[in-house]
Structure formats: structure tokens, C-alpha cells
Amino acid sequence: MKEYKVKGLSCANCAREMEEAIQKLEKGENAKLLFNSSKLLVDPSINMEKVEKILATDGASIEYEKTNGFNNRLMHKEKKGLSLFLDEGALLKLYIGIATVLFLIAIVFEGKWDDRWIVSIYLVSTALSGYKTFMKGLNNLRSLKFNIDTLMTIALIGAFGIGEWKEGTLVAILFGVNEYLEGLGMEKARRSMEELLKIAPKQATVIENEKTFVIPVQSLKKGQIVLVRSGEQIPSDGIIIEGTSSVNEAAITGESLPVEKEMGDSVYGGSINNEGLLKIEITKAYEDSSLAKILHLVEEAQETKTPMELFINRFAKYYTPLIMVISLLVMTVPPLLFGGDWKAWFYQGLAVLIIGCPCSLILASPIAIISGITRNARHGILVKGGVFLEQLGKIDTIAFDKTGTLTKGKPYVEKIVSYDDDFLFVAGSLEKSSSHPIAKAIVEKVEQLGVRFPSPDELTTLSGQGIKGIVNGKEYWAGNEKNLSHITIPEKVQRDINALKETGYTIVIVADRSKILGVFGIADQIREESKEVIAKLHRTGLKHTIMLTGDHEKTAEKVAKQLGVTDFYGNLMPDEKLQLIQKLKKENRVAMVGDGINDAPALAAADLGIAMGKGTDSAIETADIVLMQDHLGKLPDAIKLSKRVNKTIVFNITLALGLKLIALLLAIPGWLTLWIAILSDMGATIIVTLISLTILIEKNKGKGNLQY
Template identity: 70%
Template sequence: MKEYKIKGLSCASCAAEMEEKIKKLEHGESAAISFNSSKLKIDEGANLSKVKKILASDGASLVSDDEQDHGHDHSHASGNKLKLFLGISTGLFLLTIIFETSFPNMLSVLFYLTAITISGYQTFIKGLKNLFRLKFNIDTLMTIALVGAISIGEWKEATLVAILFGLNEYLEGLGMEKARQSMEKLLKVAPKEAILITNGAERVVPIDVLQKDDIVLVKSGEKIPSDGIVVNGISSVNEAAITGESLPVEKEVNVKVFGGSINNEGVLKIKITKAFEDSSLARILHLVQEAQETKTPTELFINKFAKYYTPLIMMISVLVMFLPPLFFGGTWGTWFYQGLAVLIVGCPCALILSSPIAIVSGITRNARNGILVKGGVFLEQLGKITTIAFDKTGTLTIGEPHVEKIVEYDNRLLSIAGAVENKSSHPLAKAIMKKVVETKVEFSETDEIKTLSGRGVEAIVGGIPYYVGNEKSIEHLQFDEKVLRDIDDLKTQGLTIVIVASVEHVLGIFGISDEIRHESKEVMDKLHQIGIKHTVMLTGDHEQTAEKVAKQVGVSEFLANLLPEQKVEKIKALNERGDVAMIGDGINDAPALAVADLGIAMGKGTDSAIETADIVLMQDHLGKLPNAISISKRVNKVIKLNISLALGLKLIALLLTIPGWLTLWIAVLSDMGATILVSLISLTILIDKNRSKVK
């Protein structure tokens, strides 16, 4: 199989039709076109010339190797071109309306015709092709409506039809540009090179040449190139990108490490157990790609309805034109006129605007509140969500260690801790120093400090040795029962412990955790109030920590000890309950964000999560999420109301054909009246009642 990028894909249904045609070619049986990623996968034996011809029939083409190498942004260029055409045609339309009485009739017609051609030529060409194939869809009806309006001299109507349909196409494609670039952005987080040790010599090699059993050297601050086992060295490793674990994990000889995690300090020698393409990080990248390839965009209601609506309008129009003259003695001229009026009534202007203006208003309203929605489909989906899954680290919590509890046995605890930890870059040391600074305790400098492998540090302060670290750092002491009880109690609460001790006794214990965001509890309460039935926390942390956070923030349930692929499976299971949104901030959340019905990323999360997500909380907190959902629910209600009004007014106008009362002016008024009505109703979404009260 070979993969090609495609430019010029206009819609998901068009992509599906072209895929079916390509599959009929020799060696084309396995062909697959992904509308989301604009890619074609096809057997290498297929005839590319015939494939290109099929793509060209809908205005699409393969991207050349040269264009890919230079990173041309075809979707952006196509969007700008359409926007320019719409701007020119709208300008011509308004200019002609304003100065129509001053222009000669032929000049006005020329201007209208130019505006129609600029904004509607693609639709017109597709519609004509469909007519020849006896294929009836929205393009077909739009083409007939244009011809009908022109044939009875309604140039304004025809021009407005062309412009509004062009606007609808432009709005439909707004969210696709980011989605199609998400994989390229995500791939940049993978390590590019590694230090390979061969016969005692070090050399830098590309990541993809590493093989199982190779020995690599990973220095402080560098990414571990692939999954493996530590064969030499001791360090703490940041695994947040893989497991979601917020606190550093201590690594020593014979302990497993994940590719893509970061070595915090020290030097590690690692024996590779998996080639990079099989590593944890590579699996994450693959999961995201797979989820995006299989995830189809939600089709707009009007495109689905057009299957029935278009043939129905055409049939009614033909019946109105021919039945009365043939069977009831009607005059041909009168009923042909009425039939053309039916075409104008059937013009889907109001239906086209039932959704886009409401959606754009909703997107704008949310943008004011710091919520970035990448497309109308995602806004509509947000209003349908019944279950929300939350990542813990960086989403419900801040993602930084902080001292939650201090057990003090000696009043020197904080001053000694400050002396030992003040120059350390370790995340736990920074949390302790923050607490020391808050208490304004004075501390001196250490005389000497050394690292105790896998345990902590030993320091000399004022000529006296002290130890700071985990339980292993103070194995020389005989703990009394109270210290043991306190250690067990802190661990039971899901806290990471740091013990400070002298040669003789323990000075105290710091209980450290990931700080919960102050708004998390309030957000959960509001979400449940506005109709979210289930709130679920998914985390790579252990059970005790997860349970503690879940109780504090008030989620319905929690699932702990999850790797990225397990999060994906849990999201799939949650889908059975209804529409599911996933909220996260890390690389490890990207697969779950992609496979959920709706992916929501925190604004200060990783680029991959933000690019993969459908919605981004730009203010990096959950505070505005309930309001965003409420706005989306309102958008969905407005869209339903608009569709009802648009179809209702058209139905009333069509009923006027029975007594022969339908005139062209009534047809125009019913169509334009519905268009104006749905536009005004949609614009009410922009009104923020709370903001308007603030003076």
C-alpha cells in the first residue's frame, strides 16, 4: 500500500463516491480515501493516471512530492480563494442593488451574472453533471433554482442563492485545516536522535535505526528514545507524556522505562527492548492517526435531507407546471409561471442559513469566553454530550507537586529542608522550597551535598549530616511506631512522602500531591446541573491518589492506573452510554481525545493534545466549560427552530398552489422572509445577558 496526500476534496460524500470509483479499477480494491486527513491509500500496482482522472472529476488532485517537501498549505489557499470569490460577488451584488436605478438594465444583469458566476460556478458545474447522471442532491437543486430564478428574470434572487450557498461551503470547511495538520504537529514531539553505545564508543544516530538490545546513553534533560530497561545509573524520570503520572518516577537498574519520557537528572544507560516504531510513544502517535482516519465528520442536516427534499421539490414543480393544463383546463403560461415560483419557494436559502449563522454566533460567543471551537460540527456535538471524561493531571489538577501536609517532629524541619533543597531542580524539591519560602523560615547553606542513588540526598548543614528523601534514605534509623503510622497514613491519603532526618532521628515528613484546581469542584456541580449525566476521571495515577481527587472534585466515577491505549478502550466503552467528550492536556491524552465523540484540550497543554482536540479551553481552566455547553445547547435549539420555520413557511407557500394563488412575489417573500427570520433568530445567540447587565 502507498499513501498520497490529496488537495481539493470538497466534501465527505464526494470523497466516498470517488473511493468507490477507484475501487473498481484494477488493483484498486483496497483503496481508501480519508476526508479528514486528505489522504489516499492504494495498492502500488494501481493505475495512477486513472486515479488522477477520477479525482479531477470532482476538482481534486494528488499532491506532488515537491509540494509535500515544501509544506504547501493547500486547504488554507483554497479557503482564501473561496473567501475572495465570495467577497467579490457580494460586493458586486450590493453595488448593483444600490445603483440599480442608475444603471442600464443590461449592465445590472451583467453585474448579477458576474456575481453568480464567481460564487456559484462550481455548484453549477456539479449540478449539471448530476443532472446528466440523473443524480439528485443539493447541488442539483441549487442549479435548477439558479436556472429557474434567471429564467423568470429574478436576478437578485439567483445571485443571493449563489452567494449564500458559497458561504455555506466556506463555513463547512473552516474546521478541517487544523485537523489535517494535527498528525504532522504530533510527530514533532518524538525524539529524533539517540546516543548509541557500540564497543564503548558513543555516536549520535537517527531514532529509526535503533534495534532491540542496543545500549543508549540518556543524559539529564533528554528524552528516552524507546522503551527499554535501565542497565546503569539512577535517576527520576518524567513519564507524564506516556502514563499521565504527574510526579517523577525513580528509576534504577533493571527497571523499565518508556520511550518519550524525560530523564530529569543524572545519566542513564538503557537497553532497548523495542524498536521505536513499537514503543509506547509510537503507539500513541499511531492511535491518534488511526482514530482520525476512522472518524467521519458529522454530515449537516441539510445534506441528508436533500436526498428527499430535492426530488420532492422537483416533482412538485413539474406537477404544478403540467397537471392543471393537461387535466383541469389551466393555461400553460399561468401554471408554468406557478411551477417556476415553486422552484423559488423550494430554493434552500433559509435551510442553508438555518445552521451556519447560529453556529458562527455560537463560536463567536464562546470565543469571547476563551473557548476555541474548531468547527461547527464540534459546537453542535458539544450540545449533545451526556458524558464527560476528564484526565486528572493538568486538567482537574494543576499538574505541579505541592506540599499538602507536613508532619513535624522537630522545629528544625523547615530550616534544614530549605538548606538542603534550595538549589535542587527536582520537582519535589521545588514544592518543598515553595512551602519553606511561604513560612519565611530562615535557613543556611549546605557545607556539602551528595546524591544517594534511588534514595534521596545526604547533606552537611552546620557540620551535621542530614538526609532528605524516601524511606530508603533513612534505613540507618530505627523508626518508632508513631513515624511508621504517620508514613502509612500519608500514603493511604495518596500522598508522595519526603522524609527529613538526622543521623539520630526523623525531623519530619512532607506529604506531597498534585494540587487540585480551585474551580474543579464548582465546575462538576454546574455540569451535573445543566444535564451532564456522567463525569468520569481517567488517570495513570495509582488507585489511592485517584480516589482522593475524585472525592474532592465530585466526579461520578474514576478509573486509575491507565496507560494511553487503556484510556482509548475506556472511552469506547463510555460511548455506549451516549455522546462522550474527553478533556485532557498531555500527549498521552491525544489518542483518547481523537477517539471520543468530542476532544477538549486545556490551553496550556501539549501541542499534540491541542491540535488533536476539537475544542480548546484557551484560559487553561475548566471554569467556562459549563457556559460553553449551555451555549451549544442553545445553538442546537435555535437550529431546530430555524429548520421548522424555514420548512413551515415553504409549506404554507406551496399550499397556495392548490387554489392557484402562488405568485412569484409570494414565493420570493416566503423564501426571503424565512431567510431573514432564521438569520435574526440565530444572531440572538450573540447576546450575553450577563454581560449586558454590566455597565
């Protein structure tokens, strides 16, 4: 599929109709006209002249220029008159301004000037503000295609036919204003998304044979060495091979605080080198980098339709024909059956016809969805589609994998029970040469306590038990109870060991040939933010927070109490986590939070899979939502934002339908006018757009002001 940027898309319903028309062309069956991102995806062999003619029916056209990194042919079209200096939106605003001035002149001098002059001014004013709509409506009438342009054209012809010059002109002006505001609101949401996508790096400084040269980032290959100066973007994912610096990873994680980096550390494409000079070996071509994948998924996300959007689009297909039938009934039933005035009820029917515009209804969802996805992406929360954003706001249960999610996945020494002065010295020495995570935790703790110790003279690993070694010529053991078969454990020591195990600790016992020197209680360190995150999640309205772990039941109970989760399950194998999620789904809307690798089955089975990844490929590919930070801190805010988006959409739909219903009810006593009919849709469009755009607004904590 070939991608084109389209300008002039201001009407979601019209975009859908044009997409259907393009799909009827030869080679056009898979064509997509993406209203939210103003893009056209078509088969490269399709007849583009026919495509452009279809787009031109709604004033849209293709921009032949670079789009999303692909070079399309550059094509200049001749511009004439004011269009040489102004774009479509600016032209429409200018014409509406002139039309409004003329309309006011006609009202002021009505009865003072000749009626022919007044009518002429009304016609010129109508032409300036509604000429595009009128021409499109005439074309639609010829092909019996009924949309808002057709309805407005019929209404204008009807109004002028019964001598309602002032009313017809006002309707044309108000519709022009409505069309302009509709396009402006959508364009604001699009620009916000486009600004987000502009963070992609454009070029890289490559080092070869001790020479540097600049290449486009798309040409960068795995294995190349790049030079990144202070203030420059890192072009793609890589590893630092020379230099130290702090790096701003906000483009990936949404975190504003810089991260210190040194030789051997990995870096992400799109992050910024704050100071110093870095030489980086590229580990991924840019299109495979974390940032490129994120931006691609964000672009795709804005075009996925939520169930609500799909319903609205289906409803809009039947809504306009239904309104046309109601309009016809309003025009004919009162005069035929109740002796009503034909002219008066014909006027009422024209007003009803204008209510058939579905624009505000169709706009109820997309601007809010794009705003929500964009704002989340700014904060390093990757939502892969509007359907997942909607779902996030509806979940009532979150299940967390414990290790690496609620905890750091890094063991540490929490309890020390010593029976001998040499305990820490021997323990540090025995564990010094081991690479096991628990051994590293013990060495770190002993060093923190200021104990100095040598490397062991000899060391043997005992599978499933621990280690055995010689320190200063004497034999020692460290490990679990199976490693102590050579001695009898005293009753007091056994009570201490049992107490530690009951509390949920993993134990490491250190002994010599005749006695136990001491016991370590090892725990998985809880993340600093986890307890607060769980509390915030409960405040958002979640019913259940559940911790899942393969750890011992007592360990699980201890961590669960510290965190404040509502439920916990221990001793779970990966397949048992999956079965538990499937069971929970029967009564709840369940989200699963994990690391995106060993929790993949449970993530896939949940109503919503949320991965903590900090840019890892597996996290991005597995889950529906990815927290690009290495913590859960922003999850409650993401849920609150999703709930706000859902409430906004429901409010928008209620408002749009409510105003139209009120306008229809006014037709019963004959109080409906043309300008009230257009204002009902215009008012809804303005309010729907403004409320949806407020989702983008957030307080800049550093400066105390608002920003988009």
C-alpha cells in the first residue's frame, strides 16, 4: 500500500463516503482514507487521477511530498488568486467574514434600499459562505447521493424558493462557520499528534576510518559507530563504547529527569545527550528501534475504531435518510390531514432537513480518542488503539505479576540473625565469587555493614543446596537446610529459621563443620512507588487489585499485606496464572500487568494486557498498553485519563443527540426555524470539539501554567 498525505479533510462523514467511493475503483478495494491522521492508503497501481477527482468532491487534495519517511514524487499545481497566498481554512474564514459583513448590511438597509439590491446582497453572501457546499450538493443530487451537502443545498433552494432570503443566507453563513470550526478542531488534534511524531531523529553522524559524515537516519545500519555531541539526539538504539553523559529519555519513557550513562550502557534512539561526547555502536537500524516502533504504533492507534465509534458510523448511515423521511412527513402531513398552511409547514420541513447533519455526532469520539492517546504517549504510556483506551477506563480488576512489577525482582537481605562473631566475615567471603543474585545481595549487605573479607581459598557449588568453601584454611557451608546434613540444628536456631520462613523470607544459613554461625532472611525488594500506586488505583474506583506470584504462599502474604492489594495468589505456575485470569474474566473486566515476557499468556488472556517494558521489544509486541518507564507510577493517571475520555465521549453523544431531539420537538408546534436547526448542530460541534480538546491540556508543574 502506498501512503499519501491528504489536505482539506474536515468532515468525518464525508471522508467515510469518499473512502467508499475510492474502494469501488479498480484496485481500490483495500483503500483506506484515514480521517484522524489525514492519510490515504491505496494500491500503488490505482488510477490516482480518479482518486483525486473523488477527493475533490469534498475539497480535499493530495499533498505530493515527503510523508512518514517515504519520498513521493513532488508535484506542484498551479494556484490562482487568493489561494496562492492562503490555505483552504484561511480562505473559508475570509469568505465567511465578508459574507457576514454583507449579511449585516442587508439587514440594516432592508426596507431602505430596493428589494432587488437586498436580495442580490443576500445571494452574494450565501455564495461566499456556501458556494462549495452548494456545488457539492448539486453534484450529489445528480447522482442521488444524500449527505449533509445535499441536505443543505435542498434547504437553501427551498428557503429561497419561498422567499426566505434572510433565513437562507443565515443558514449558509452558520453552516460555513460550523464547517470551519469542525475542521479547526480536528486539525488541532492532528497537529498535537504530529508534534509528538516530530521527535523522531532525522540524521546521524557516522564515524568510519576516523572520518565523520552525516547520513539520513533511515540509512543507518546495525554495527555502525555514531558520534553524538552535547544537545544532539541519539539516532537509534545502541551501546555506549566511549564517553559518559546524562541522557534525557523523555521521548521513550516520558520521564523528565536525565539518566546517567557510561561505557557499556544501552541507550535509546530519540533520547538526547545532555552533555559530553558519546560514541555509540548501533544495535538496531532506526526502523527497528524502540522509538520507531512506538511512533508507528501511536500512528496506527489513532485510526483504530472503538465499539462506540463503529456504532456511531453505522448509526450515521441510517440517521440522514431517516431525517429526510421525517422532513417529508412534516412538510405534507399537517397540510393534508390537519389543514395546515403549506408554506409554513414546508419551511418547518426544511428546518428538520438541516437537523439531518450527523457531523457533531461523528465528531463525538475521534478528537477525544486522539487527544487521550497523544497525552498518554507524551508521558511514556503507549496505548495501541482507541479500543484499548476505552477498555482501560472500564476495567474494575487489575492483576499484577509480583516479581519485577510490584517488586524490583532483585533480592536483598532484610533480616540477619547472628550466632557467631565470624558470621558476616565468612558469609561475605563465601558469596564473593558467586554470580547468584542472592549471593550478590549478601555481599552487598555485608559490605554496607563495613565488614572486610577476602576471596575464598576454594569454592564448590552444591546444586539445589548452596555452596561449600574454604576460608582461611577452614571449611564452611552456606545455603538452605539441605546443605546442613553434617550437623544437628539446635532447637532455638530451628525456631528462628521457622519464624523467618513463616514470615515469608527465603533463608540462607551459614555454618562451619560443627555449628551454625547465622541466618540471612532474603526478600524481594518492594518498589518504592508500589504501595502508593495500589492506593491510588483503589481511589480511581477499582474493585480488586490482585497479586500473582510463583513464590511461597507465606512470602506472597507478607508482600500483599505491605502493598495493600485486595487479593493474592502464591505458588502459581505460568499456566495457573493463565487459568486464574480466565476465571476472573467471567465476573470482572480484568487487566493483567506484567513484564511482557514470561507473563505473555496471562497478558494475552486478560481483557487488557499492560506491560512494563522501558522500550523492550517483547513488551511493545505483547501488550495492549505499554508503560515505557520501569515502574507503575503513571498507571493510575492513565486510568483516570481513560475514564475521562470515556465520559467525554458519552457526554458528546448525549449532547449532539439531545440538541437535535430538542430541535425536532420544536417542529411539532411549528416553532422550529432554519437558523435554530443549524445552530443545534453548530452548537453541538463547538462544544464537542472544545471539550474533547481539553483532554490535551495539562498543568505544567514546573511553571504553574497550562500547556497543550
